[in-house]
Amino acid sequence: MTYNEELDIAACIESAMLSDDIIVVDSFSSDRTAEIASLYPVRFVQHAFESHGRQRTWMLESIPPKYEWVYILEADERMTPELFAECVAATKDPNFNSYYVAEKVMFMNRWIRYSTQYPRYQLRLFRHGKVWFDDYGHTEREVCEGVTGFLKENYPHYTCSKGLSRWIEKHNRYSTDEARETLHQLENGKVNWLNLFFGKSEVEKRRALKDLSLRLPGRPLLRFLYMYFFLGGCLDGRAGLAWCTLQTFYEYLILLKAWEMKHLPTPELETKVLVGEGQLK
Template identity: 80%
Template sequence: MISIYILTYNEELDIAACIESAMLSDDIIVVDSCSSDRTVEIANRYRVRVVEHAFESHGRQRTWMLENIQPKYDWVYILEADERMTPELFAECIAASKSNSQYIAYYVAERVMFMNSWIRRSTQYPRYQLRLFRHGKVWFSDYGHTEREVCDGATSFLKETYPHYTSGKGLSRWIDKHNRYSTDEARETVNQLQHGSVKWRDLFLGNSEVERRRALKDLSLRLPGRPIIRFIYMYFLLGGCLDGRAGFAWCTLQAFYEYLILLKVWEIKNMAPTHTEPKTLETLNKS
């Protein structure tokens, strides 16, 4: 058996379906970032552990979770509220946890579901995320709006995939969320341009899709016209034009997201923060 962590924040629309997909395990832990909606209320209807912890960042939340909430089993799986566990993936996770191999963690490919369609081509499928690992062997650090894993041992890949419902709460929620993400990505862009570098060997000869994708990400931060390049790359080179109407919408939104990042990079570099002194009764009387 494996334990399953579910990360949540204001997920009342998704949390029930997510928990029900995970109930193949008898140890489900919902880690909530102090939601203001009915997420915790709904989660408490199920036989799960619910723990609330104020959100600082994606990397810190995951590391806090792993260090402070002891799972029932040695192997754990991280599931987000808009993702689903499948019986086939769960069975492969169990088999991997029993294999006695040298691997301490496994990457799993996501199937991005958008506008009721699987966006197979323009999402660089198969795009892998680290999801299954031996507890105590993996930690997380922040990178942009998301996180990167730090693994104490060898890793491998599972064959089964999981669905990721990226627009299940509506396009307004998607846009609001990516507006917040773009702020973190802009800060990370500035940091990488000042202190980072492109790992050219990983870009062409990386040992895995994860290494190649990260090197491509570092390169993309240095390219001019990133929004246009990203749209052309996703829609034409990756074949997003074959993903239909949903594919066009996906590629357009990703290009817009890239443009937001660039605007906020310019803002960070060129606009000093303003500090307005609070008006007191004395200053008001003088004016």
């Protein structure tokens, strides 16, 4: 999926050209994304973006792939020959319908090995028609039919490839969605203590830990201490300190926006109230 990815799209497509069926689902980019993508043998489709979960579900339901198995690759991620070979081998196992792959976060020209909870898995490879997506915060969570496995190879994720300003702008948007999801989880969710301590996979444990973290006081500070000291972010050098600081800022922004949503009426809400009272025409 793409939106204004002119800085990343060429390298992303080139890394994926181990496959002969590459599909770019664009959200009507205003930069050179479409122009650059047209230089490669890809299928380029445009669809208005509503949310990450809905966009992924739309593309899986609306665009028939050439093969039974698909791999989702974000524009700031890269496929590697080693990962591609493992993917091909994995699709031959009839016992699995989907696979998680670990991301290798690249920041300030360095692999952030420790403070990113590596190996941190994302669902990337799956049999078409056996996986769909629901919205969760700024991103999505998958719903899988059948047995899910884990691949050994990882994929590079250049999370700040478009510069720090773009990262801050993006995470400002993300924090709004995460704040809404935080309030929703606090009101309707619960902590899965069984998965927290005895989860069968890193994914189950990580999601249970996130549900717990939403209920802890001083979340931004706790996140920094957890990432920098407990996970060993201090071993990631200068880049690790910067990464942990940015993540702490992001967590604090989510917390502030959640408080604002709960305690301060939004302009839209104020307008609706005034209209309802007949004070506005």
